[in-house]
Amino acid sequence: MPKVVYPLDSTKSFTDQQYVGHNRWHPDIPANVTVRPGDVFRVDCREWFDGAIVNDDSADDILNAPLSTVHVLSGPFAVEGAEPGDLLIVDIVDVGPIPQEDSGPLAGQGWGYTGVFAKSNGGGFLTDQFPDAYKVIWDFRGQTATSRHVPGVSFTGIVHPGLMGTAPSAELLARWTARETALIATDPHRVPPLALPPLPDDAILGTLSGAEHDRVAAEAARTAPPRENGGNQDIKNFTKGTRVFYPVFVPGANLSMGDLHFSQGDGEITFCGAIEMGGFIDLHVDLIKGGMETYGVHENAIFMPGNVDPQYSQWLAFSGTSVTLDGEQRYLDSHLSYQRACLHAIDYLQKFGYSDIQAYMILGAAPIEGRLSGVVDIPNSCSTVYIPTAIFDFPVAPSADGPHQVDPGMGVPMSAG
Ligand code: ZN
Numbered sequence: 001m002p003k004v005v006y007p008l009d010s011t012k013s014f015t016d017q018q019y020v021g022h023n024r025w026h027p028d029i030p031a032n033v034t035v036r037p038g039d040v041f042r043v044d045c046r047e048w049f050d051g052a053i054v055n056d057d058s059a060d061d062i063l064n065a066p067l068s069t070v071h072v073l074s075g076p077f078a079v080e081g082a083e084p085g086d087l088l089i090v091d092i093v094d095v096g097p098i099p100q101e102d103s104g105p106l107a108g109q110g111w112g113y114t115g116v117f118a119k120s121n122g123g124g125f126l127t128d129q130f131p132d133a134y135k136v137i138w139d140f141r142g143q144t145a146t147s148r149h150v151p152g153v154s155f156t157g158i159v160h161p162g163l164m165g166t167a168p169s170a171e172l173l174a175r176w177t178a179r180e181t182a183l184i185a186t187d188p189h190r191v192p193p194l195a196l197p198p199l200p201d202d203a204i205l206g207t208l209s210g211a212e213h214d215r216v217a218a219e220a221a222r223t224a225p226p227r228e229n230g231g232n233q234d235i236k237n238f239t240k241g242t243r244v245f246y247p248v249f250v251p252g253a254n255l256s257m258g259d260l261h262f263s264q265g266d267g268e269i270t271f272c273g274a275i276e277m278g279g280f281i282d283l284h285v286d287l288i289k290g291g292m293e294t295y296g297v298h299e300n301a302i303f304m305p306g307n308v309d310p311q312y313s314q315w316l317a318f319s320g321t322s323v324t325l326d327g328e329q330r331y332l333d334s335h336l337s338y339q340r341a342c343l344h345a346i347d348y349l350q351k352f353g354y355s356d357i358q359a360y361m362i363l364g365a366a367p368i369e370g371r372l373s374g375v376v377d378i379p380n381s382c383s384t385v386y387i388p389t390a391i392f393d394f395p396v397a398p399s400a401d402g403p404h405q406v407d408p409g410m411g412v413p414m415s416a417g
Contacts, residue, residue, distance in 0.1 A: 024220030031078035063415035075256030087291030108278035115272035123192035156310035157263030165230030167254035241306030270364030312388035
């Protein structure tokens with residue numbers, strides 16, 4: 001096992017650990033740990049809500065999920081010799097749940113969860129169809145996930161960090177804030193909001209305190225969106241064996257990561273989110289000096305995905321076009337066509353006895369693939385969602401026998417609120 005350079009004690013909260021991480025992006029959050037090019041090291045990561053979500057049959061914790069506290073990130077890690085303009089090479093050597101035999105109270109200790117936020121608290125990709133809060137608990141056995149809330153389904157997880165990235169420069173941070181603030185101004189009272197402005201409340205900024213903490217808290221960017229530094233990209237294939245090339249914007253690069261997922265479908269359509277968990281990640285780092293210019297990597301990281309995907313060979317795919325549910329034609333709207341593809345799949349799975357929210361949860365958590373199949377055939381874009389047939393313990397393709405009926409069991413808990 002590589003040296004643990006960033007340990008977390010599962011019995012303590014994020015702010016009571018040996019190293020206090022952060023939940024905002026800012027160039028002035030000091031690095032906690034320094035590593036060298038060539039080092040391999042282990043980092044523990046808290047589940048993104050720092051343990052606020054529990055293993056039970058109620059979604060009230062999702063309804064009240066404290067969005068101002070996310071994401072609790074491990075780091076920053078300074079890489080010796082890294083300078084603005086370099087590319088930081090990060091290899092994901094290994095990644096997994098909290099390495100402990102017994103199940104415990106924290107997501108990652110033998111279990112994880114998928115939630116859907118209420119429309120009033122962040123919403124999700126299909127928030128018009130699912131405006132309430134929901135939660136599903138998934139149990140882990142080796143690489144496999146099953147759920148008491150979604151019978152008849154089991155699948156191999158592609159474990160990955162939802163979030164990893166380098167610190168922005170002051171200039172880059174100012175650009176983020178300007179453009180996101182301008183977007184919010186186009187519809188400032190929208191529910192859910194168009195973007196999340198800086199929010200000093202609940203900002204955790206490593207070792208900063210006093211006036212310096214307050215200054216940085218007022219400026220620091222929220223961690224929800226992916227940006228030029230990588231960040232919350234939520235790429236399901238970002239697993240063991242992945243090599244990422246991050247632009248370096250500040251001396252030391254100041255790499256951070258968290259939001260580990262046991263599994264996720266393309267798009268992370270449930271938003272809260274994939275199968276969320278705490279765990280560990282083993283990393284190797286190196287540098288390409290001046291690599292941003294050499295390779296033209298100025299905007300966003302590039303990466304080579306890991307090659308440990310499950311071997312699913314048969315898929316049932318659903319398509320959608322850019323026509324609204326009310327029948328209005330939109331122009332090449334791939335977001336809409338992906339929604340329609342997902343709703344198509346949800347309608348289909350209900351024929352087998354699943355509730356609509358059970359079907360939604362399957363698409364959010366299982367390793368389904370989403371594709372932009374056509375983006376030029378005016379006026380309709382065509383998006384598709386591919387579901388591996390082997391995740392169901394019954395035949396799921398259409399046949400003359402009609403759909404097998406699954407016992408929906410206790411179903412998916414919905415919040416009382
Ligand atoms: Zn996540």
